[in-house]
Amino acid sequence: MTAQMKLGAFLWATGHHIAAWRHPKAHVTAGVDIDHYVQLARTAEAAKFDMIFCEDAAGLREANIGIASQTSRSIGFEPVSLLSALAVQTSRIGLVSTASTSYNEPYGLARTFLSLDHLSGGRAGWNLVTSASPIEAANFGSTGLRPHADRYERAREFAEVVTGLWQGKASAHDGQSFSVRDPLDLPRSPQGAPVMVQAGASDVGRDLAARTADVVFTAAQTFDEAKAFYDDLKGRMAAYGREPDDIKIMPGVSPVVAETEAEARDKHEELQELIPDDVGVALLSSYLSISDLWRYPIDGPLPELPESEGMKSRQALVVEQSRRDGLSIRQLARHFAGARGHWRIVGTAAQVADELQARFEDGAADGFNVMPSYFPGELDAFATLVVPELRRRGLFRKDYEGRTLRDHLGLKRPV
Amino acid sequence: MTAQMKLGAFLWATGHHIAAWRHPKAHVTAGVDIDHYVQLARTAEAAKFDMIFCEDAAGLREANIGIASQTSRSIGFEPVSLLSALAVQTSRIGLVSTASTSYNEPYGLARTFLSLDHLSGGRAGWNLVTSASPIEAANFGSTGLRPHADRYERAREFAEVVTGLWQGKASAHDGQSFSVRDPLDLPRSPQGAPVMVQAGASDVGRDLAARTADVVFTAAQTFDEAKAFYDDLKGRMAAYGREPDDIKIMPGVSPVVAETEAEARDKHEELQELIPDDVGVALLSSYLSISDLWRYPIDGPLPELPESEGMKSRQALVVEQSRRDGLSIRQLARHFAGARGHWRIVGTAAQVADELQARFEDGAADGFNVMPSYFPGELDAFATLVVPELRRRGLFRKDYEGRTLRDHLGLKRPV
Numbered sequence: 051m052t053a054q055m056k057l058g059a060f061l062w063a064t065g066h067h068i069a070a071w072r073h074p075k076a077h078v079t080a081g082v083d084i085d086h087y088v089q090l091a092r093t094a095e096a097a098k099f100d101m102i103f104c105e106d107a108a109g110l111r112e113a114n115i116g117i118a119s120q121t122s123r124s125i126g127f128e129p130v131s132l133l134s135a136l137a138v139q140t141s142r143i144g145l146v147s148t149a150s151t152s153y154n155e156p157y158g159l160a161r162t163f164l165s166l167d168h169l170s171g172g173r174a175g176w177n178l179v180t181s182a183s184p185i186e187a188a189n190f191g192s193t194g195l196r197p198h199a200d201r202y203e204r205a206r207e208f209a210e211v212v213t214g215l216w217q218g219k220a221s222a223h224d225g226q227s228f229s230v231r232d233p234l235d236l237p238r239s240p241q242g243a244p245v246m247v248q249a250g251a252s253d254v255g256r257d258l259a260a261r262t263a264d265v266v267f268t269a270a271q272t273f274d275e276a277k278a279f280y281d282d283l284k285g286r287m288a289a290y291g292r293e294p295d296d297i298k299i300m301p302g303v304s305p306v307v308a309e310t311e312a313e314a315r316d317k318h319e320e321l322q323e324l325i326p327d328d329v330g331v332a333l334l335s336s337y338l339s340i341s342d343l344w345r346y347p348i349d350g351p352l353p354e355l356p357e358s359e360g361m362k363s364r365q366a367l368v369v370e371q372s373r374r375d376g377l378s379i380r381q382l383a384r385h386f387a388g389a390r391g392h393w394r395i396v397g398t399a400a401q402v403a404d405e406l407q408a409r410f411e412d413g414a415a416d417g418f419n420v421m422p423s424y425f426p427g428e429l430d431a432f433a434t435l436v437v438p439e440l441r442r443r444g445l446f447r448k449d450y451e452g453r454t455l456r457d458h459l460g461l462k463r464p465v
Numbered sequence: 466m467t468a469q470m471k472l473g474a475f476l477w478a479t480g481h482h483i484a485a486w487r488h489p490k491a492h493v494t495a496g497v498d499i500d501h502y503v504q505l506a507r508t509a510e511a512a513k514f515d516m517i518f519c520e521d522a523a524g525l526r527e528a529n530i531g532i533a534s535q536t537s538r539s540i541g542f543e544p545v546s547l548l549s550a551l552a553v554q555t556s557r558i559g560l561v562s563t564a565s566t567s568y569n570e571p572y573g574l575a576r577t578f579l580s581l582d583h584l585s586g587g588r589a590g591w592n593l594v595t596s597a598s599p600i601e602a603a604n605f606g607s608t609g610l611r612p613h614a615d616r617y618e619r620a621r622e623f624a625e626v627v628t629g630l631w632q633g634k635a636s637a638h639d640g641q642s643f644s645v646r647d648p649l650d651l652p653r654s655p656q657g658a659p660v661m662v663q664a665g666a667s668d669v670g671r672d673l674a675a676r677t678a679d680v681v682f683t684a685a686q687t688f689d690e691a692k693a694f695y696d697d698l699k700g701r702m703a704a705y706g707r708e709p710d711d712i713k714i715m716p717g718v719s720p721v722v723a724e725t726e727a728e729a730r731d732k733h734e735e736l737q738e739l740i741p742d743d744v745g746v747a748l749l750s751s752y753l754s755i756s757d758l759w760r761y762p763i764d765g766p767l768p769e770l771p772e773s774e775g776m777k778s779r780q781a782l783v784v785e786q787s788r789r790d791g792l793s794i795r796q797l798a799r800h801f802a803g804a805r806g807h808w809r810i811v812g813t814a815a816q817v818a819d820e821l822q823a824r825f826e827d828g829a830a831d832g833f834n835v836m837p838s839y840f841p842g843e844l845d846a847f848a849t850l851v852v853p854e855l856r857r858r859g860l861f862r863k864d865y866e867g868r869t870l871r872d873h874l875g876l877k878r879p880v
Contacts, residue, residue, distance in 0.1 A: 079652075082583045082651065082652060084552075084553060084583075084584050088553070107650075108572055108573050108576060109572070109647055109650065110647050110648075110650055111650070115647075115648075118650075124650070125650055125651055125652055126650060126651070127580045127583060127584065127651075128576050128577045128579075128580035128651075130545075130546060130549075130577075131545060131546065131549040131577055131580045131581050131584060132549070132580070132584070134545075134546040134547070134549035134550045135549045135550055135552055135553045135584050137499075137550055138499060138503070138550045138553060138554060139553055153570060153572075153573060154573070155568060155605055157523055157524070157568075157604040157605060158523050158568060158569070158605075161523060161543050162543045162545075162546055164543075165542045165543035165546045165547070166546050168497045168499075168542060169499050169542065169546060169547070169550050185646075185647065188644075188645075188646035188647065189572040189645045189646055189647055190570055190572060190573075190645075191643065191644050228606065229603075229606050230603075230604045230605075231600075231603035231604055232524055232525050232530075232600065232603065232604055233525075233530075235522075235524065235525055235526070235539070235540055235541060236497060236540055236541070236542075236543075237494075237497060237540055
């Protein structure tokens, strides 16, 4: 049998395109409409996606409240409560939520995710993030954002404690940041342990993933970037006694698909035209971890950037693209706002499938986290147009073969 | 119209009786069986209870793992994830979960409960606890249990921040324990704000409740205790500019009900006989916040107790009963293990209704939090025998009149 790719459906309020809320078919209050999410989850499950995926941040997504209110994710459910509700409205699809190692404690987090895992019969996953946003930091005391290296050292210990608790280890933990005495008040997971997802792409982020992740979500614009990341991460695993196949690397992809290429291009252009310049620039600012980008001429180049304690890898991605294509601030803003820094494919089902197949078969991805530009329209389009095309090529499952998220992903069950 | 009492259904794994898991009809893995909880929630909703109520502790419920494994709540879902799942399996009943002010941050907690509130269309409530158990403290760093007064000072500020966030206050908070800059990324609650429940019964706990609670859950064995607590708490409210009716006081009650009194007594005796002495003594130890009760002769009196930093009010309740009735350690253990320190009524529906009516009409309660000794049997018995009897007397609703938990409880909507 041909190897088959893994697919995630990354749910995000009105859609991943920053102007999705302005789309004529947009559902503006989607972020707090449980019926909307139930519909999306059932669409993804009917299409046999491996999992649905939710981001999280304990705070506004943009520093400027005026700007925040003009994005496609100004309001939304806290994701673990959302996924707990979806757990009883679905039966097979995996349920992955992001949660922070900076603003939680490992005992509480391990317990909540294992509870979700039991609620769903072994379908839960945790996407570990260290929280790079100073907006969140300001809601959790005045200590400010921790330096990047400190965040990752805390995250490493955090992951170790959580994994130990999930595996029912009897021994207590007494470490640098955390001390935990007892086991959890929950039985072992139906899938051995919830799935561990990570997305850090800096050097220290990759090492943490190579050591502990089951799935890695990543952003790569070009094939070369994707391939370099893939080879680098898989290459780091041997040092931790792991096989390359123990991690599934799933880059984000934001497809705009239609029956004809012209129709797909029109759909995409319609969305791009809806991006207000100030919103695009604000989003770019947050990717660059600087606050005064608006001071620079919008049709000029990026200024020199200070050393960042934020998302180093995201900043590098923007700077790299800026240099490669000689883009102005306005052009960069529009480009990144469109797909939030992720890979975008605009075309027919066959064209989208060609691109996915190439990255999958040429060793740049084990699957993809699909980021529809608006909901439900673009998720429906992917499910009805692209998924059948992938299936015809033998690249995606016709039905679930197992019951747990680890079954779907083909991951080992932890001992 | 006669005033009507409020009713909560306190769900707790196999049942509130400590030996419920040994009952021939017990469902031993009930704590992690979502179908079990859906059934209980639907039973309570069909009977028109105001709310279901869940306790919480981030750790084992007993210090000794051997003892913990022999109680009716050795395993169980984390309650906010549980209630999020129940939110989409019910449509009218309120959903109240306990959460700690010691092991959470106010921004995260406010967000999670407001998310549950939106998931359920305005049916969420938060039962604030300060966490008196050293077992939990040991899972959140080695700093140990904070002194009682410090816990309550942190809780007071915590409640102030959470209430402010729920009410969409624009102003940032910069206080002793917490600093929070931004509003939540969620719209205002469908019921104005989630309902605030409290259970602290010490002097400082009562003051906090008088200032901020909408509902108070309490433990009282006798009418006089219940009445004294009721009058004291309602009397404290004027100092905070509140009307007595702004808080609903709902003592816990653990009824054992059957068609005949003899049958009810047999049911109760059958459960009492199932309590192992070591488990009863361990539970009593935790109520007294001491660890070496097992060293004293089991048929002798309680020893002198040291000053406690644990649950002061629960300790006082045990000591009071011990003096009043001259009970030995074994007798006290069996008595408190049975209903976990709460009021127990054994009898027919008419007898149970008489007792509830007396406390309700004579100003000792605004309603009751019903703690069935085992599930689903005793919840079913209350719903089919006692609720119709209360309804015949005009003491309980025939149907819901509103849609939110505040509607059911007759609480003001916060401005």
